Each structure stands twice: as C-alpha cells, then as structure tokens.
Amino acid sequence: MQKELLEEIYSFKKNSGIEKINESMENHVNANNLKSYLSGLGYKTQSNMDDYGDLTSKFADIIKKVAKSFKENLPDIKFTFGSGNDNFHRKFGNSRHTKGNAIDVTFSGGGSDKNKTLDEISIILCSARNEMNGFTFIDEYRHPSAHSTGGHFHLSYSEVAKDESRHVDSFCKTNYDESSLGNIKFDDTEETPIQNTDKLSKILNIFGLGFIANLDLDNDGEKFTQEVTNLFGGDSVSKDNTGEISIAGFKLKDLISTAKDSLFEDIQKKKKIIK
Numbered sequence: 050m051q052k053e054l055l056e057e058i059y060s061f062k063k064n065s066g067i068e069k070i071n072e073s074m075e076n077h078v079n080a081n082n083l084k085s086y087l088s089g090l091g092y093k094t095q096s097n098m099d100d101y102g103d104l105t106s107k108f109a110d111i112i113k114k115v116a117k118s119f120k121e122n123l124p125d126i127k128f129t130f131g132s133g134n135d136n137f138h139r140k141f142g143n144s145r146h147t148k149g150n151a152i153d154v155t156f157s158g159g160g161s162d163k164n165k166t167l168d169e170i171s172i173i174l175c176s177a178r179n180e181m182n183g184f185t186f187i188d189e190y191r192h193p194s195a196h197s198t199g200g201h202f203h204l205s206y207s208e209v210a211k212d213e214s215r216h217v218d219s220f221c222k223t224n225y226d227e228s229s230l231g232n233i234k235f236d237d238t239e240e241t242p243i244q245n246t247d248k249l250s251k252i253l254n255i256f257g258l259g260f261i262a263n264l265d266l267d268n269d270g271e272k273f274t275q276e277v278t279n280l281f282g283g284d285s286v287s288k289d290n291t292g293e294i295s296i297a298g299f300k301l302k303d304l305i306s307t308a309k310d311s312l313f314e315d316i317q318k319k320k321k322i323i324k
Contacts (some may be wrong), residue, residue, distance in 0.1 A: 077103040079149075080133060086113050087130055088293070088300070090120045098133040104149040108206045111184050112152060114235040115177050115204065122173060122233065126159045126166065131201070141196065145213070151205035153189075167191060168224060170202065175221035176233040183207050187214040249299060252277055262308035270294050270301055 080099035087094050098104075104112075112130070119128055132138065132153040138146035145151035159166030167190055174186040183206045190200040192214055205213060212218055253261070264273055270291040277296055294301045 079104045079106050079109040083109040083112055083130075087116055088295075090116055092116060092120075092127070093129040095129065095131040097131060097135040097137070098152065099135070101136045101139055101147070102134040102149060104133050104152070105206075108150045108152075111177070111181055111206055112204065114181070114237075115174070115184075118173055118177070118233055118235060119170075123159070123169060126170070127157045129155045129157075131155065137198075145205040145207060150207065151203060153201045153203055155201045163190075171220060172224055173233060174202070174204070175217075175224070177235060178217070178221060180233070180235045183210045185210075185212045185214075185217060187217065188220070192216045249296070252296065255280070258308045258311055261305055262312050264301075264305050266294075266302050266305060267291050274301060 077099045080103050083104065084094045084098065116128070116130070119126065130152055132146065133151065134146055134149045138144045138151075141147065156166075156170065159169070167188060171186070171188055177184050178186065185205055185207070187194060187203040187205075189197050189203055193200070194203070194214070203213070264270065271294065274294050274296055291302075296304065
C-alpha cells in the first residue's frame, strides 16, 4: 500500500471521527507497502508479518525485488509471506525479525520433486545474495534452525552481510553457476502511483460506513466496485476471486471489515454514554 494512500486513510479517520481503523495501517508503512506489492503479484501475505513492528525500508525493498524474481522465473509456484517483525520472535532478542530485517516464506506447487523445487528457489535466493549486499537466507525446509516451527525459507538482511546458516555459502558455491536461474539481475521495482488520493475519502463519504459494512463481498463486491469505477474512473472489474477485488489500492474485504469494526466501536461508546 503506497504512502499516499496511508496518509489519506489517516486524514479521513482524523476528520471523520473514526479513531481506530488499524494501527498497523497508520504506522507500519513499509510492511503495508510490501503487502500491497505482494498482493499485486498474486502472493498471499499473513497479518503476523508486522504484528509487533514495521519492517525496515531497505529490507522491504529487497523483498519486493526477490518476489518479483520469483514471479518472473517460477510463475507456477505460489508463495506466502508470513512472519516478519512479529510477536512470536519477540522472545528472541537478537533475531533479525525483531529488527524488521527478516521474513519467513512458504510455498506450494512446483511439481512432485520437492528437492528440485527447493533448489530452484534457493538458486534465485543465491542470486539475490550475490546482487544485494547484506541479503541472505536459510532453507529451513532442509536445514531447520533451533527454533523452527515448520518448513519455510527465512529471508533476512544485515548491514554486516553475515550469513545466518553455514549451509548457504556451500550451496550457493556448488549450484549457483550451474543453473539457468543463476546470475539473475534484481532491478528496482516499479509501482503504479495511486491517482486521486482523495478517492477513498469520497467513497466513504458518498456510500457511508454503514452501507459498506453491510456489503456481502461475494454477492455485492463486483457490482459495488463497478459502481465506484463508474463514478471515479479506473479499470473495469474482472476478478475470479472476489477476495482480491481492490478499490483505490485497498482490498474491498479489508474495507468492509474495517467499516464493521468502526461501527462496532461507535455502538460500544454509545452504550457507555447511555449507561
């Protein structure tokens, strides 16, 4: 989610009396920007990516480049980006997670030969390690760390450029140049800037929180988004999965959920006043 949209959401909240939409939407700019970018690639993200704190800007930019390379070179593999600066890793004070410089990634698909798929993913990560100083990874599917809770890739960054696993250097040296996935270049990612950053505020003002909160995503989502498109312009709506429909760069399912939460808070406040 772009910074302009985050600022617009905050501005609308401040001026409309909505006090708490979601703290991470306001403050975790880097994590939310990354989530938006990953969603645009068709990848899943989990809420615990930043349920303790934001990611660093440097690391978020690196992950965008890595994700873009995944999409270009391994399009049939579905990735999920999960634990980042999250509550689980708080107890590990020296973890790069707690510094906003690590994220755990899982995948599905890739054929019946899992080791081959793990090699392909790892070779792309070796290329990233070679191209972007300070980036490294651990294949915790095959080399789980002491506190691992299941198979995943641990991606991280450090200014001192130190590997966190002894297996990484040996794997990269052995496999990097022998694969067509080696020597990949990681160009800067390009994002389409959001136009008309006041669109979200206009949508909320015209339709109202109550209307949006009562939308049925599966039955009304596409029709509502098309109506917004007709009012404010933009691309036509064509989504197989209603959960992926977005308005002003903001997922409609999140907007509906936010509206419900805001109305619930207002009701609770009114009950306290009446009492």
